[in-house]
Amino acid sequence: MELLQAILQRRSCRAFRDDPVDPATVEELLRRAGRAPSALNLQPWEITVVMGRELERLRRRLLQARSERAVSCSPGSRRPLPEVFQQRRRASFAPLAELLSQQEMDVNAFVEEGSCRFYGAPVALILGMDGAFSSQRLLCLGIFLGYLLLAAEDLGLATCPVGLVTSYADEIKEFLNIPEEKEVVLGVAVGFRDETSPLDRFRTPREPLDRFVRWYV
Numbered sequence: 265m266e267l268l269q270a271i272l273q274r275r276s277c278r279a280f281r282d283d284p285v286d287p288a289t290v291e292e293l294l295r296r297a298g299r300a301p302s303a304l305n306l307q308p309w310e311i312t313v314v315m316g317r318e319l320e321r322l323r324r325r326l327l328q329a330r331s332e333r334a335v336s337c338s339p340g341s342r343r344p345l346p347e348v349f350q351q352r353r354r355a356s357f358a359p360l361a362e363l364l365s366q367q368e369m370d371v372n373a374f375v376e377e378g379s380c381r382f383y384g385a386p387v388a389l390i391l392g393m394d395g396a397f398s399s400q401r402l403l404c405l406g407i408f409l410g411y412l413l414l415a416a417e418d419l420g421l422a423t424c425p426v427g428l429v430t431s432y433a434d435e436i437k438e439f440l441n442i443p444e445e446k447e448v449v450l451g452v453a454v455g456f457r458d459e460t461s462p463l464d465r466f467r468t469p470r471e472p473l474d475r476f477v478r479w480y481v
C-alpha cells in the first residue's frame with residue numbers, strides 16, 4: 265500500500281468484527297512499528313499484547329472498574345482549555361452523537377464504555393514505558409503509535425487508540441503483571457473493521473493549514 269493512501273484512509277475504528285487476528289500478523293505489525301525513530305534509539309516502548317480469553321477477562325475487569333469509578337473522556341489539560349479546542353472536540357464527535365441519539369444513546373457513555381471494551385476488537389495492545397523516563401520520551405511512544413496505526417492499515421487492520429483505559433492503569437498493571445515501575449501510556453484496539461456498522465461511517469474533520477501553521481520567510 266502507498267504510504268499516502270494509508271495516511272489518508274486511516275481512521276479510528278469503533279466497531280470491530282469478532283474475527284481473530286493471527287498472532288503472526290500482530291508480530292509483524294509490532295516489528296514494523298518498532299522501526300520508528302526514538303531519541304538515542306532508546307526504543308522506550310514496551311508492548312503487552314492481550315488476546316482471546318485474557319482480553320475478555322481484561323474487558324470485564326475494566327468495565328467493572330468503570331462501574332465503580334466512572335471516568336470521563338477528558339483532554340487531560342493542566343488548565344482550562346481555550347474554547348477552540350472544545351469546539352474541535354464537539355465538531356469531531358457531532359456525527360457520532362447524531363447517530364447515537366437516533367438510538368437514544370449518549371456519545372460520552374458510548375465512548376467511555378466502548379473504550380473499556382476496546383470496542384470489541386480481538387486484540388488490545390497496551391503501550392507502556394519505564395517510569396524512570398521523563399515525559400519527553402512520550403514523544404517516542406507517540407511516533408511508535410503513528411507507525412503502528414499506519415502499518416496496521418497496510419496489513420488490512422483497523423485500529424483505535426484508547427487513552428481512556430489509562431485511567432484504570434492500576435487495574436491493568438495488576439491484571440497483566442506489569443511491574444510497579446512501569447507506566448501504562450496507551451491502549452490500542454486492533455482488528456477488522458465491521459463495515460456494516462452505522463457507527464463506523466463517519467470521518468473526523470481537520471483544521472485548514474492556516475489554523476496551525478505560521479510562516480516566517
Ligand SMILES: Cc1cc2nc3c(=O)[nH]c(=O)nc-3n(C[C@H](O)[C@H](O)[C@H](O)COP(=O)(O)O)c2cc1C
Nearest residue numbers: 274275276356375379424425426427428429450468
Ligand atoms: C493518544 C490518543 C488517545 C485516544 N483515546 C481514545 C479513547 O480513549 N477512546 C476513543 O474512542 N478514541 C480515542 N482516541 C481516538 C481519537 O478520538 C481520534 O484519533 C480522533 O477523534 C481523530 O479521529 P480519527 O482517528 O478517526 O482520524 C485517541 C487518540 C489518540 C491519538
